[in-house]
Every structure is written in structure tokens, then in C-alpha cells.
Amino acid sequence: MTPISPEQDAEFMRVALELAAEAGRCGEVPVGALVVGPDGRIVGRGFNQPIRRHDPTAHAEVMALRDAAETLANYRLPGCTLYVTLEPCVMCAGAIMHSRIARVVFGARDPKTGVAGSVIDLFAETRLNHHADVEGGLLADVCGGLLTEFFAARRKRAAGATPPC
Numbered sequence: 798m799t800p801i802s803p804e805q806d807a808e809f810m811r812v813a814l815e816l817a818a819e820a821g822r823c824g825e826v827p828v829g830a831l832v833v834g835p836d837g838r839i840v841g842r843g844f845n846q847p848i849r850r851h852d853p854t855a856h857a858e859v860m861a862l863r864d865a866a867e868t869l870a871n872y873r874l875p876g877c878t879l880y881v882t883l884e885p886c887v888m889c890a891g892a893i894m895h896s897r898i899a900r901v902v903f904g905a906r907d908p909k910t911g912v913a914g915s916v917i918d919l920f921a922e923t924r925l926n927h928h929a930d931v932e933g934g935l936l937a938d939v940c941g942g943l944l945t946e947f948f949a950a951r952r953k954r955a956a957g958a959t960p961p962c
Contacts, residue, residue: 809880817882820844828883830857832865835876841865858889882940884911890919894927904940
């Protein structure tokens with residue numbers, strides 16, 4: 798496994814931010830995620846799509862995990878790092894654990910549904926059989942700002958407006 802430098806972490810989070818912006822352009826909550834393989838190559842990308850896919854599981858993390866699993870032809874993703882612009886929820890944390898992701902790097906904390914320390918810390922739960930290393934707060938101001946802008950704009954839009962995608 799090739800070690801990832803702090804500069805590379807920031808570069809990967811910027812890619813996740815681009816994916817988050819894509820979700821926002823489509824009227825979805827702007828969260829983006831990507832999976833980086835042990836060799837430092839991006840193997841999976843995803844952004845929030847539950848509205849347009851009519852799928853409550855289509856969170857950015859799940860979409861990126863699905864893409865990475867397809868790319869690597871394996872449902873297990875050992876040695877991989879997941880970058881996501883928002884702290885994972887309980888569903889995504891479960892998917893991350895089941896996929897055997899080695900490391901999770903997230904941007905903004907989620908005080909309402911975050912399970913990497915904000916509400917609870919599932920990744921630190923010793924009774925669970927897989928534990929990923931978790932680092933939060935990378936480019937947190939930028940990641941959080943994207944969400945703040947999105948929700949402010951959404952409140953201004955007329956009720957019933959159709960998302961652009």
C-alpha cells in the first residue's frame with residue numbers, strides 16, 4: 798500500500814468536492830465521494846443521487862463503493878481509502894465496514910446524522926468486526942460551505958421546482 802501524503806489527501810478531497818458540486822447542480826444534497834486504491838489510483842466515484850434514482854441508498858459513499866467494487870471486481874476493498882465531503886451516516890458507515898475500507902477521510906462534520914464522532918462513533922465501536930482509520934475535518938470549511946450555500950438557495954427556490962437533472 799502506497800502511503801498517501803497530506804497534499805494528496807487534499808487533492809483527492811478536491812475531486813470529491815467536484816463530485817459534490819455535480820450533485821448540487823442536479824438538485825441533490827451536494828455530497829461527493831471517491832475511493833482510492835492501495836496504489837493511489839482513483840477506483841470509484843460517486844455523488845448523492847437518491848432523488849433522481851428513487852433510491853434511498855444512493856448516497857455518495859455507496860455510489861463510490863459500488864463503482865470501486867465494479868472496477869476492482871471485488872466487493873471487498875481492502876487497503877482502499879474513501880474520501881467524502883460529509884461525515885458518513887449510519888447506513889454509509891455500515892457499507893464502509895462491510896467493504897473493508899481501510900481508511901475514511903471526510904470533510905464537514907454532520908451534527909444531525911454523522912456517525913464518525915458527531916452523534917456517535919460507529920467506527921470506534923469495539924464490538925464490530927471491522928475498523929477503518931477515520932480522519933475528519935479535511936477542507937471542512939469548503940465542504941461545509943457548499944452545503945450551506947445549497948440549502949440557502951433551496952430555501953429561496955419556489956416550492957415544487959423541478960431539479961435540473
